[in-house]
Structures are given as C-alpha cells and as structure tokens.
Amino acid sequence: MRFAKLVRRNLFRNKLRAILTMMLMAAIFFFVVTMMSILKAFDRYGNAGEGANRIVVQSAVSLATPLPFAHEAKLRLIPGVVDVCKMQWVGAYYKDKKDFFANFAVDHDHMQSVFDDYRVDPKEFEAFKNDRRGVLVGTELMQRFHWKIGDRITLKQQLFPYDPELTIRGIYQHPVNTAALYFHMDYHDEMMGNRGRVGTFWLKIKDPSKMAAISQQIDGMFKNSEDPTETVTEKQFQAGFMEMMGNVKLLFTSVSSSAVFMVILLAAITMSMSARERVTEIAVLKAIGFERRLVLTLMLCEFTLLTLCGGALGIGFAKVAFAFIPMGKVTQGFLAGFFIPNDSMVVSLAVAAGVGLLAGGWPAINATRLSVADGLRRVV
C-alpha cells in the first residue's frame, strides 16, 4: 500500500496516452465479453431448465421432413419414456418480417408434462387449452409488442400456407426462452389439411442415464420404416441449430482471440514507450535502494491496472448496456433474454489482467534489467 501512490501517479503520468489505452481496452473488452456471453447464451439454450431429461425425435432425412403422428403411439410404448409431446416450428412473423420470433405449434395436452421447466398460471393454461386458437407467449415477447392477455394477433405465414389467427390466453415464464409463442397443434394440423405430420416429437425420459440407449432403440425401431428417425438429446438438437450457421463457437472464439492478441500487441507498444521514457527514473529508484524485483512489481502492477481499468470499463458498460438493449427485438428473438453473465465478466477481467502482464512484462523486465549506472548514463 505504501507504493500505491507511486503506481497510481505513474499510471496517469501521460493522461492522454493512459485514457486512449483504457478506451482501447474498454472497446476490445466490451467486444470480448459480449462474444463470450453470446457463446454462453447458446450453451444456456441447450442446458435450460429440465432439458437434461428430454430427447428429440426428428426425421433422419432432414429437419424439414415431417414425421407421421402415428409414430407417437409407438414412442409411448418404449419403457422409460414418461411422456411425448409433438412440436412443429411454424416460422411465421408478426406484421413485418423484422418482427420475427420463434413460434411453434405444440401438443397442448402433453406440453406441461414434457416441458415442466415452463411455468404458466394454471387458470391461464386452462384458458389456453380450452381455446383452439389460444396461444401462450413468453414474457419478453409480451413486452416487446406490448401485448396483453385477450389480444387477438395474426401471424403471417412463411413456411406454411396459412396465417395463424390467435388469441393470447397465457404468459409463460422460463429461465432462458422468454421470447417464443406456442399455439395448438390441432389448429395447425387443421390448417394444414389434417395431414397428420409433425416436425419433432419431444420425449421426457425417466432416467437421463438411459437417454442414449432409448435414442438408439427409437432409431432402430423406425430404421426400416418409410419415415426413419434421428433421435438426439435436447442439447444436441440445439447445437444442431447452431451448426446450421456454421461453427459459430469456433468463429466467435477465433475472433475474440484475435481481438485479445491484437490488444496485447497494441498495449505492448504503449507500455514499451512508457517503460523506455522512464529508464532514468528506474535507475534512480534502484540507486536509492529499490530492489529490481520491487521496481518490476510496481511496473507490472501499473500496467496490469491500466488494462484492468480499461477492461472493467468496457465490461461494465456491456453489463449495463445489455440490461437496457432489447436483444430479443434486435436479434428477432434469437438472443431473447440476453445478458452478460457474471462468470463471463470475471473471465474477461482475468484476461484483461493477463493482457497487462503479457504486454507489460517484456518492457518492464527490459527496463529494470538495465544496470543503475547504465540507466543513469542514458540521459546524464
């Protein structure tokens, strides 16, 4: 603590340089923590709620190929399957294409049993069940469009040849998925001409450790049918969506790593300048009795503090900004409920400190390695 003042004063010895470096750090770490949080959000969707005990049965041909309703009865017979719920991605939008969000047709009789991580007021759920055109809406979506229960809404078709005309009967709560909409499978099937086909079956499994075996059993059962299946866990299913966009995780990680590498180089330039212009001062400190190790520690503290302050600024700004930015709206429901998690903040701050140590390490070691006599000779 006795040297804190020296560190602090040196930190701002060139105010413009310090502020510019901090702003650079802030900008980069705003970006880094945002990238990390997006990756976390992807993971959260896959691991949300009780999803660890659900598997998804889809067509082995492609996700766009529907399976017959008839599969459901066979799936129910498999030991270990608690319940089955049909679900269809509808892909409609509200008013304008920019008002897109996730919307599904769901088997309302089995929805609560399979998706037990979704919370709905019992009265509202009852109203939803009793209305063929009833719909359950996520909290964020309700806020986004300023809807209220009882509102009639019409979605515009994209994938299927009808415009769903719906009445909001309830609001669901979910820790992650807060911007989706669920309406009756019956209504969807009727509008589709009672084809009796659906995109996916969601199965709740009694013992999660048996999910792999049950998945194999299901796929084996339909292997030689007209509609073969591919069964995956909920997490794999969500990951599959991500893979549709390419290896997003790799892309985000690469871009973030490049940003951090770039900032290390830029910080190293700043810190080298700072260390070089202080060679004589360092020599003076050593002359009056400061050990090299102490001088090195003080310089590293200063450099680390510089990147840490800048990083904290950017990370803090990201935390506040994303608390106010309606990401569900901005990303059309893709990142609904997005926020900067605390663990991403901690990791980003640690990276910011690491940047200070890495970027400042070499200049500080070089500056303090010079002998006192040589250091004094540089200027005198």
Added chain:
Amino acid sequence: MTTLVRIDKVRKIYKRDAFEVPVLNGITLDVPYGDFLALMGPSGSGKTTLLNLIAGIDRPTGGSITVEQREISNFTESALAGWRARHVGFIFQLYNLIPVLNAFENVELPLLLTKLSKRERRQHVETALNVVALGDRMFHYPRQLSGGQEQRVAIARAIVTDPTIIVADEPTGDLDAKNAQETLDLLQRLNEDFKKTIIMVTHDPKAAQHAKRTLHLEKGLLVEEGAPAAEAARA
C-alpha cells in the same frame, strides 16, 4: 580521522562489444568520516565511475571497496540495494526527481523502504525539506520548481534517511551561478554542521573549492591531491 571508505587497487574495465575499455587502473584511496572530497578531472578520466563504485551502483573489475569495514564489492545485487538505501544519499546533475510526485513525495521515496510509520516519515521529510529551506514548497511538483529548488529537493531526498555518505555527481552542472552557489553552500553546511561525508564529482574548480580536499583523476589514475585553494588559483 577514522577511515569510512577504503578503495584498494580498484580497476574497472568496461566491455563495449568486442572492445575492453579500461576506465580505472588500480586506484587506492581512503575517505575518512566527515570528509568533503571533490573528484576532478577531464571527461573520461573515470571520476563518475569511481563515484558509482563507492556508491555501490557499479562493481569493480578488480580490487576492493570497503565501507565501514564492510567489503561492498562482494554484495549481491539485492544486498547492495539494501545497503544503498541505508548508507548512501544520491545527488545527480539533472536532479532526477520523479516528475509525477511532488517535493514531499519525492523526498519520502527512500523512506518507503524503511519500517517508519506514516507519521514518522512525514516528520523526517519535513525536517529534510526545512534543512534545504523548501518547507513552503512541499506540495509543489518538479515542473513547478526552479532548477535550484529541484536540486535542493534532490538534496533533501539524499539526506532524509541520514545516510553515511552523500555522493554528488556534478551537482551544480545544470545550475546558474547563483543556484550553484546556494547548492554548494548547502552541501558545505551538511558537511560542517551535520558532519556528513560527501564525495562530489565536478568539473568546476569553484565548486571544488567548497570541498575539504580535491583529487584529480586522469586516464583512470589519481594524479595529484590538492587543497581547495590551489584549485581556486588554477581556476
């Protein structure tokens, strides 16, 4: 007088790339307690090198340097740093104050290495700044002080730990005549009133006049020892 510094056959050779440059060629010298010694000589004669060796910021190639019966040339870097903190006060030609610290904080720097409390440090710093008559400029930054005042702050920094030796390398080299005179008077006062042992490198015979004795170096050898009066006459 009892010997404070004993320099015995000290040699110093600098290595510059493939070349060896001999700077000191076997110097033997005793500096007693309470001495005020001026080292003079042309550029490259080795006077600053000799001063650095006495102050423990450089190591001799051969020979030995003993201060208060302790052979400092064998100290590790860390031990030397500790020894300098306790025994040596430095005054440089360009003052070398830390620009981001005010006068008080600059003078306090060597005390940060001691176990003194904040209150004790404050007392020491105020005393040192009062000795150099800068008690009223305690919170001024170096850029807010004149050259002479900066050098006085540097002197306060050098004496604040009450060191055994004060080494001064061209302390008046960057000052005008008036400030140079004030600085030299101050050094003389430290020597006479506070019994500080001072070793000063200077080009200026008038500055050397303030010392008790003067030594001349040429090509790394001591060539003569003169009294201040003789130096003055030569000037």
